[in-house]
Amino acid sequence: MKPAPFAYHRPFDLDDVVDLLAEYDGEAKILAGGQSLTPMLALRLAYFDNLIDISRLPELQGIERRGDVLRIGAGTTHAAVGADAGARAAVPLLSQVTPFIGHFQIRNRGTFGGAVAHADPAGEYPLVALTLDASMEAASKSGTRMIPATDFFAGLWETALAPDEVLTAVEIPLWRGRCGYGFHEFARRYGDFAIAGAAVAVQLADDGRVQRASIGLMGLGSTPLRATAAEQLVTGAPAADLDADEIGRSAMTGLDDVPADLQGSPAYRTRVGAAMVARAWADATIAADLKETVDA
Ligand SMILES: Cc1cc2nc3c(=O)[nH]c(=O)nc-3n(C[C@H](O)[C@H](O)[C@H](O)COP(=O)(O)OP(=O)(O)OC[C@H]3O[C@@H](n4cnc5c(N)ncnc54)[C@H](O)[C@@H]3O)c2cc1C
Secondary structure (H helix, E strand, O other), X not given: OOOOOOEEEXXXXXXXXXXXXXXXXXXXXXXXXXXXXXHHHHOOOOOOOEEEEOXXXXXXXXXXXXXXXXXXXXXXXXXXXXXXXXXXXXXXXXXXXXXHOOOHHHHHHOEHHHHHHHOOOOOHHHHHHHHOOOEEEEEEOOEEEEEEHHHHEEEOOEEOOOOOOEEEEEEEEOOOOEEEEEEEEEOOOOOOOOOEEEEEEEEEOOXXXXXXXXXXXXOOOOXXXXXXXXXXXXOOOEHHHOOHHHHHHHHOOOOOOOOOEOOEOHHHHHHHHHHHHHHHHHHHHHHHHHHHHHHO
């Protein structure tokens, strides 16, 4: 199928983008890498009078350390995020998840901001944003504001962005000390959206206790989720005494919106989710232990 007709706008700076968004007052949609929006338009699952192409805006490109955060421009491609040595060192989860996003053609075109703004509950970058308590920078004609990840993901493919706002960057706080990260997902074929997956960040104290833990879930609700019960279970406990399978089961408690589709029932997804948490936990704690050895 072909998309319904639309007007195409290609502004050259951010001021023009926010002017256009204000001018069209909810009747315009941002086009970034087009890897999610274009198929939706072509299948006529969505229709917009105006598309505002932000793919060539230099202000939205790039990755930089700013104090205690890693700042990723919304227009930075998945491929650039995955290949960036600074990003890998500062937020290892980014390079861990990137190879799982679609195929290389999609990663060459798709943008970090596009994936976050699209807010697919099985998307890898929304998962990282929520797990690591990222903040999203949104710009409109009235200025900019930061939106914490816990407020940003509002529902299936829904975010807290207003119709006149564009996502300009994502800021991810850095974890310090004896930290490790793990990520696992399960999909039937390489490149497919995951049936379920999990990301774990863990910080160990000198005595081996879990000082801090974040456990994020994908594909197990209408948004990415945090497994707060499991986070509470592990925090303060000696990591060596914890059972990864028990953490996986704990992470599945309280899930009341697990999707059912041709890929699997809620019960199946929940079993897969528990296994992904257990594996991600094991990897994260091993990485945190190794970090001590390397730092010593
Ligand atoms: C075959 C296939 C497999 C895929 N597999 C995966 C996968 O496994 N995991 C995964 O996470 N993704 C997957 N994707 C989606 C891919 O990652 C997309 O690139 C991404 O979701 C959207 O990024 P984009 O830059 O292409 O955004 P677009 O498609 O251009 O836009 C997507 C949505 O976000 C909005 N948007 C984009 N940028 C902004 C912005 N800066 N501010 C405000 N709104 C904005 C658009 O208006 C639109 O609603 C897959 C896509 C395909 C075609």
